[in-house]
Amino acid sequence: MHAFAAAAAAILLGIHGDPTRFQNQTGQASQIRHTFVSFAQTNSLLQIAANAGPVPMLALNAGAYGARVTATPRGLATGQNDAFLIRLNGVINDWQGDRFYVRPFPEMNAYWEATCAYNRVGTARGGAYTTAWNRKALARIAIILRGGVQADVNGKLAKLGLPGVHQDLAITTPKLRIVWNPQGFGAPDLRGNSAQAYYPGDAYVDVVADDLYDIHGHGATWTAANALYKAHPTKAFAFPEWGLWGFDDPQFVRDMAKFVRTHKRLEFISYFSGQPGSVFDLASKPQSRAAYRSLITPLGG
Numbered sequence: 001m002h003a004f005a006a007a008a009a010a011i012l013l014g015i016h017g018d019p020t021r022f023q024n025q026t027g028q029a030s031q032i033r034h035t036f037v038s039f040a041q042t043n044s045l046l047q048i049a050a051n052a053g054p055v056p057m058l059a060l061n062a063g064a065y066g067a068r069v070t071a072t073p074r075g076l077a078t079g080q081n082d083a084f085l086i087r088l089n090g091v092i093n094d095w096q097g098d099r100f101y102v103r104p105f106p107e108m109n110a111y112w113e114a115t116c117a118y119n120r121v122g123t124a125r126g127g128a129y130t131t132a133w134n135r136k137a138l139a140r141i142a143i144i145l146r147g148g149v150q151a152d153v154n155g156k157l158a159k160l161g162l163p164g165v166h167q168d169l170a171i172t173t174p175k176l177r178i179v180w181n182p183q184g185f186g187a188p189d190l191r192g193n194s195a196q197a198y199y200p201g202d203a204y205v206d207v208v209a210d211d212l213y214d215i216h217g218h219g220a221t222w223t224a225a226n227a228l229y230k231a232h233p234t235k236a237f238a239f240p241e242w243g244l245w246g247f248d249d250p251q252f253v254r255d256m257a258k259f260v261r262t263h264k265r266l267e268f269i270s271y272f273s274g275q276p277g278s279v280f281d282l283a284s285k286p287q288s289r290a291a292y293r294s295l296i297t298p299l300g301g
Contacts, residue, residue, distance in 0.1 A: 010301030011260060012099075014057060014270030016241065017281075022273055025282050025289055028297045031055045032101065034240065034270050038063065039070040042084045045091045049100075057101035057179070057240065057270065058088075060141070063114040073105075073115050074128035076137035079163045085144040086169065092145065093170030100172070101268075103179040103240055104141045107211055108134060109186040109193050117197075122188040131192065135200040136160055142178045142204035147171045177267075181209035181240055184224025195228055207267055208232040211241040214252035222255065229263055236267040243272040246279040250291035257295035269296075 014032025015022045023029055033052040036059045041048065049056050062076075063069035071081045092100045107113050111120040117131045118124055143156045147169035154164030180200070186193030199205070210228050214220045229237050244252060260266050271292075274280045282289040 011266050011299055012055060012268035013296070013300040014055070014240075014268055015273055016270060017273030017275070021276065022271070022282075026292045026297050028292075028300065031300065032057050032268055032270050034059065034272075036061050038068075039076075039081050039084050040068070042087050045084075045087055046094075049091050049095060054097055055099045055101065056095070056097075057103060059103040059106045059240070061114075062105065069114045071115075072128035073130070073133035073137040077133055077140050077162055079140075079165075082144065082165060085141060086165065086167070089145050089147050089169050089172060092172045092176050093147070095175065098175055099177065100175050101177050101179055101207070101240075102141070102145060103181050103209070104138055105134065105198075106181045106240065107183050108198050109182045109195055111187055116193070118186070118188055118190065118193045120188065122190055124192070131197040134198050136162060138180065138198070138200040139204045142200070144169065145176055145178070146173050177206040178204065179207045179209050179238060179240060180205040181211065181238075182228075184210045184212075184221055184228045196231065202232075202234065205232075205235060207238050208235040209238040209240050212239055212256075213241070213243055213245045213272075214247075214249050215245040216247045220252055220255065222259070225259070229265070233265075235265070237263060237265045238267050239269040241272040242269060243274075243280040244282075244285055244288055248285035248287050250287040253288050253291035253295060257291075257299065260299055269299075271296075 012031045013028055014034050015030040016034040019030040032055045034057045035052045038061055062071040105115045108115050110116055117129050139160055140162055148171055149168045157164050182195035182198055210225045212220050212225055272280050
């Protein structure tokens with residue numbers, strides 16, 4: 001049975017932020033702890049994972065939001081960050097739980113992300129940042145993190161024209177779940193920057209995902225989320241980030257609960273709460289907080 005087959009009955013609920021504080025707000029005992037990780041944090045991975053239970057979700061961030069760029073798509077694809085990936089393979093193998101999510105390049109088709117192939121004004125970044133290098137980098141991440149004996153791993157990499165590794169790796173399937181998470185539409189919204197332009201192929205993806213925020217004056221782009229869901233009918237689906245951006249809107253919470261109930265391949269949703277007092281914090285959104293407690297929290301079973 002596919003891992004998402006039971007999603008109609010119950011899904012995993014997650015949080016980016018303080019899980020105890022969020023439980024006090026909503027009653028949700030968060031299963032997934034969502035953490036952003038830089039490719040420079042090789043030596044910290046064990047501790048990061050230990051603090052992210054009971055189900056870790058590590059977003060592998062190459063250096064967005066003003067942070068130092070620690071990887072490029074071409075560099076990752078050609079093995080420049082293999083020490084990080086091999087270390088993470090071992091950390092996943094040693095994890096005592098039965099589920100571990102890895103979310104490489106979240107929102108990779110958005111100009112504010114360091115791996116995006118396009119700039120804000122629509123010009124291509126080129127060089128190490130093409131969509132082709134993005135796809136190969138995502139495939140390499142999946143191959144190395146899933147692991148196997150050296151010959152098998154190198155055979156898979158060779159089919160992509162990529163260099164091999166120099167050791168056997170731990171086999172982490174089915175525990176590891178690779179989350180492919182573009183935005184439903186690109187920013188900039190160009191054909192070359194569409195979600196599909198970054199898709200590495202079914203062999204390298206376990207969960208297709210979208211980030212969805214309710215922004216005042218803009219609303220939530222449910223149409224794009226539905227399109228992404230329908231584009232990959234054999235894959236589980238998720239919202240690794242969803243939230244209310246600076247205002248109280250219980251209808252958005254109701255709409256999310258409806259989406260979960262009517263889309264049977266939903267595997268998890270993870271609210272982005274951020275720091276106390278952030279624009280996403282439910283403390284300042286009493287109507288949405290009440291809707292979450294009554295409609296979302298029970299979905300976790």
